[in-house]
Amino acid sequence: MSPEPAPPIRLSGPWPQARVHEFLAETCIPMRLAANTDSGFPIVLSLWFLREDEEILAVVHQDARIAKRLKADARCAFEIAPDEPPYRGVRGQATAGLHPDGAAALLERLLDRYLGSTDSSLGDFLLARAEEELVVRLRPIWIASWDYSRRMEDAVDR
Secondary structure, three states: OOOOOOOOOEEEOOOOHHHHHHHHHHOOOOEEEEEOOOOOOOEEEEEOOEEEOOEEEEEEEOOOHHHHHHHHOOEEEEEEOOOOOOOEEEEEEEEEEEEOOOHHHHHHHHHHHHHOOOOOHHHHHHHHOHHHEEEEEEEEEEEEEEEOOOOOOOOOOO
């Protein structure tokens, strides 16, 4: 019996799904990921990401607090948006799965995406412990986009 297909992602905001995918592919900034904690207060951190099919992927160390939080409660939220105007981006809610398989390969892809190469002391450090890393697979259930480019057109020096 094959697994049930994921339900379609609910979209809101001005961008169609194709524009959301384009934004996620072209935007090379960390995503902010929020997870629930036992205290009832969320925790937020930044992670390198990339989009693959309908998922957003990241890598975390198996002992990281965020890994423990997502194992305890897979519900999370994310935001990917630059800090400088014109303000635009995507945010949403997702469920997270943590998987050991493929972490080294994904880590290499993330290093290439964010640093342009795996050849650095940071790359060496991260890849040396790749067997201790986990792939975070976010399966969005809702994504909202916003784009204030037109609204801010005359307020931003280009």
